[in-house]
Amino acid sequence: MSHATTVSSTPDIQEKLRRVRHLILDVDGVLTDGRLYFDNHGNELKTFHTLDGHGIKMLQQSGVAVAIITGRRSALVEKRAHDLGITRLIQGREDKYSAFLELFANEPYDMENIAYMGDDYPDLLLMTRVGCPIAVPNAAPPVAERALFTTERSGGLGAVREVCDRIMLAQGTFEAALSPYLAETGN
Numbered sequence: 597m598s599h600a601t602t603v604s605s606t607p608d609i610q611e612k613l614r615r616v617r618h619l620i621l622d623v624d625g626v627l628t629d630g631r632l633y634f635d636n637h638g639n640e641l642k643t644f645h646t647l648d649g650h651g652i653k654m655l656q657q658s659g660v661a662v663a664i665i666t667g668r669r670s671a672l673v674e675k676r677a678h679d680l681g682i683t684r685l686i687q688g689r690e691d692k693y694s695a696f697l698e699l700f701a702n703e704p705y706d707m708e709n710i711a712y713m714g715d716d717y718p719d720l721l722l723m724t725r726v727g728c729p730i731a732v733p734n735a736a737p738p739v740a741e742r743a744l745f746t747t748e749r750s751g752g753l754g755a756v757r758e759v760c761d762r763i764m765l766a767q768g769t770f771e772a773a774l775s776p777y778l779a780e781t782g783n
Contacts, residue, residue: 612744621663715734
């Protein structure tokens with residue numbers, strides 16, 4: 597029996613989102629659609645959604661730190677992280693929990709204040725230790741079953757933005773993050 601939830605915002609989910617201080621993301625299947633694209637010369641291609649990118653920027657401005665831990669290595673991921681102002685990035689690590697411990701080795705943290713978004717088996721060890729584990733709809737069943745909730749949007753298609761917005765709404769920072777886009781410019 598799955599305890600994952602899609603859209604609902606139960607008090608438990610809201611409380612866990614309210615406590616998030618760090619959002620950690622997987623890449624393939626979360627920030628991308630999970631498919632690997634290669635051209636005839638062996639160059640890897642990845643597509644990232646602009647909604648996710650802007651949501652990450654807004655979330656960081658609201659005071660929640662964002663990090664990436666991914667099993668594959670890619671210069672494209674490094675560039676995307678840089679473009680989004682994400683300074684905590686570990687690539688080429690299937691053992692996401694050990695990578696997490698390295699990321700936070702010199703900083704105090706509370707696992708209850710960490711959200712992790714994943715979709716596949718290598719994400720399970722870290723997901724089962726954080727306070728706010730999140731899955732995408734196309735996640736492997738054991739991942740979805742262990743998630744606090746599952747996003748409506750799929751990985752690479754705005755799922756990360758959905759989570760960023762839900763965290764800011766729970767923390768009461770969404771309206772402030774949105775206000776610059778509603779302000780009169782005086783034209």
